[in-house]
Amino acid sequence: MKYADSGVNIDAATRALARSKEAVRSTWDERVKNELGAFGGLFQAAPGEPLLVASVDGVGTKVMIARLVGRYNTVGQDLVNHCVDDILVQGAEPLFFLDYFATAKLEEDVLPAIIEGFAIGCRENGAALLGGETAEMPGVYGAGEFDLAGTIVGRVRAEDVIDGSRITVGDKVWGLPSTGLHTNGFSLARAVLLDKAGLKVTDTPAALGGQTVGDALLAVHRSYLTPVREMWSAFGREAIHGLCHITGGGFYDNIPRVIPEGLCVNVDPTAWTPLPIFGLIADLGGVSASEMYRVFNMGIGLVVIAPPAVDLTGIESVQAILIGEVTTGAEQVALPF
């Protein structure tokens, strides 16, 4: 199976968004400091000020797994952590977060659990849950379905922005473990595990070592704020040349977002063992390795690029794994498949 078989057409979205580039740019002036396609937008309200960094996201069809399991207080954490990671890779730390929750028919026990998840995520990242909107939209949403969107705003001093420009040949490439799928690839995971293989979220297939399918899929997206702060503290901000959040599009689409042209991140996938859930999806779905690394994070949620002198294994809590090296190359990212 491929991602497109699950009803999600990334190419169509890419084409449609390409048509909108000029419209988006027409709203920008000298205060916008990022390029299109960055993990977060960079905005400098006035010269000399720190930059505000903002990002918006959802958790995709992970919401459908939450509903099947009946666990509503983790998807909010997923979304906050996802957003935190999106601005963290540009060097920013969070200030506040705003949520949007919409559903077909408001269930009085679901909404407080959803908001509890947002609040847990915000507290853990030191972000204020500054606003929210709840909408009841029968007809737009399928019966019992709901969706979430969240926006984070953080900031970073101009001299601390990480834009990948300091990445150079010979830099080491590190991976920080993910907890599972995080918030991407759920349409393919659902198509393989639930539809094709007929598993239920309460099943405990041998490959998961006792864990239920639901628990494996709902594992909370990890915030990398604490480990990155530890790196900055131990080695200095300037020692971290690049950070990449492995989100939708996996290794192939995300790493090029932060790598300068002419350089290539060579990833050695034998350097770590992907979490069991990924093997289960690949096996049951007959999904190729290249498709797996294009859709999922495969157990690595954050990629850190630093000069050889920086040994991240020196900070045990960071759990960094050496997964590759920066070379010259036209492709920006290379895997052996």
Add this chain to the structure above:
Amino acid sequence: MKYADSGVNIDAATRALARSKEAVRSTWDERVKNELGAFGGLFQAAPGEPLLVASVDGVGTKVMIARLVGRYNTVGQDLVNHCVDDILVQGAEPLFFLDYFATAKLEEDVLPAIIEGFAIGCRENGAALLGGETAEMPGVYGAGEFDLAGTIVGRVRAEDVIDGSRITVGDKVWGLPSTGLHTNGFSLARAVLLDKAGLKVTDTPAALGGQTVGDALLAVHRSYLTPVREMWSAFGREAIHGLCHITGGGFYDNIPRVIPEGLCVNVDPTAWTPLPIFGLIADLGGVSASEMYRVFNMGIGLVVIAPPAVDLTGIESVQAILIGEVTTGAEQVALPF
């Protein structure tokens, strides 16, 4: 008919949100400067700095009208203008906006039109369209359906925050015209006009004077940024004691959000003629006046409260209508029904 008959239960949402107050507050520290229920969140990253003001919203089931009419480039403008007005009433001017668009199946011609709407709205308000997220979620959304959410961030100097505390007995209450329903009450409007009365969006009922139902319903939410800037410029910022955006909950629920306890805004609804679309909904739905003023803006999208010496009719472009006066009272808002 009442709003609750259209499938939207405001009371259930209010109860569920009340249960979440402590969770939200648990994420706040001294940097959060607003109370729960404000139009926008106020955040002061460090003492002495201007305040960031942020708000998130959707356009409700106005998206369903857009789909029926096949006009996709106005709902984005609606959402930007709605958000601009939400932070404007606290004295803030916009910096940037981020959008979320999710749908069952991405249509390549719809997405660029949606984003065009966001871009038009952003340009007109001088806000950068700093980020966006597009999600394709078959199953969560009904076939052909979509939803939008948007977040705005603006700022205001601490001394320029409008919090209603300067409102006093004898202040005059002005109304600025809306263009139509703006972005609220669409579930009731649809239930009355399309379901109960059987109108189509292409119909031109006599009450609308030649306008189609679709055009009347899709009239773009007005941004009050320019007229409010003109007021500030003409009379000084301190002359505007209070601003209230008439959104979901109409006059009855929004005015108390900005009026100090013990004071009452007495609104004289004979002071202006509501737009024809409101009369049509009231007539065809048998909707009571009190329900109409509780759900809709009735032709007044922004309420301005200022001392008697400030005569807003002196600025013709603002189109202000004197609609009432501030007195003492326990109810915070009073209408004759």
